[in-house]
């Protein structure tokens with residue numbers, strides 16, 4: 416099912432881990448509506464960079480989020496967050512391009528190998544963060560560092 420011109424519901428709920436571990440990752444109708452908004456933002460990003468946008472993780476059911484070690488209040492649980500890459504760009508370049516584009520997000524997080532794009536049904540916080548994954552857990556710093 417197409418959520419927008421270039422993005423399908425299937426790619427926004429696909430998970431190799433869910434498939435491998437037979438984790439149910441079917442979205443609720445509310446999640447599908449949120450993913451439709453996400454797809455709209457992905458169209459804006461696609462137009463910005465002029466290249467296809469690859470989704471590495473979109474919606475995560477509670478079981479899948481637990482399996483991947485996602486944050487307990489992760490936007491992925493509501494279908495309001497997506498992790499993306501663009502072939503031919505580093506994640507840092509992609510994060511910087513989105514940051515300077517004027518595209519309104521709740522959270523933009525440079526996560527090293529990918530970029531986390533988060534929306535909200537409330538007032539967007541326009542946070543720009545860099546995540547570092549260490550043995551003691553994930554730490555965040557302000558901006559793209």
Ligand SMILES: [Zn+2]
Pocket residue numbers: 472491496497498531532
């Ligand atoms: Zn994410």
